[in-house]
Amino acid sequence: MWIQARSQTKRETLVLDFKTSKQSQMDGIVATLERLYSGKPIGSPTLGLVFRMEHAQVLKYLHQAKDAGRVTPILNVPGGTICGWVPASVTATESLAEQNATRAVTAVKQLARKGRLVATSAVARHLGVQGWTVARWLKYAEHMGLVQSEPGQGWKLA
Numbered sequence: 001m002w003i004q005a006r007s008q009t010k011r012e013t014l015v016l017d018f019k020t021s022k023q024s025q026m027d028g029i030v031a032t033l034e035r036l037y038s039g040k041p042i043g044s045p046t047l048g049l050v051f052r053m054e055h056a057q058v059l060k061y062l063h064q065a066k067d068a069g070r071v072t073p074i075l076n077v078p079g080g081t082i083c084g085w086v087p088a089s090v091t092a093t094e095s096l097a098e099q100n101a102t103r104a105v106t107a108v109k110q111l112a113r114k115g116r117l118v119a120t121s122a123v124a125r126h127l128g129v130q131g132w133t134v135a136r137w138l139k140y141a142e143h144m145g146l147v148q149s150e151p152g153q154g155w156k157l158a
Contacts, residue, residue, distance in 0.1 A: 026061045029053075030070050034087045041074040041084020041096065101141035103127065104134055108147055108155050117154030 032051050036042050048058040065071045073082040075095040083096050107126045111118045124134040141147045147155050
């Protein structure tokens with residue numbers, strides 16, 4: 001909200017900018033997100049707990065901050081649902097699923113020796129993640145055309 005007022009001189013106009021309570025809440029949530037962000041998207045329920053606000057209300061402010069270009073939503077798959085938020089200063093060009101698939105492919109690249117297949121369990125141990133999670137990431141990477149699977153054998157680069 002702003003107020004326009006005449007100044008002491010005839011040629012100048014002073015514009016005073018006052019923050020509304022809505023803008024103050026949004027600023028607080030964005031500041032909390034920036035403080036909590038450590039490389040992984042932050043969910044709105046977590047922000048609500050930290051900021052002491054209901055989850056649905058936090059989402060409203062996050063969407064307003066997104067429209068203002070202050071935060072970026074991270075999708076679980078391209079065109080999917082929002083699984084977390086990051087500050088706008090973070091370049092988020094891919095979905096969380098694409099990031100995880102890329103991590104799994106990088107691990108396959110590092111573990112592959114002379115064209116041999118890499119087991120899902122070996123990738124899981126290398127990444128420190130559960131096997132079923134890595135299997136899902138590798139399946140998504142296969143749909144992206146980054147790896148190929150040999151059923152019951154393992155994974156190789158595409």
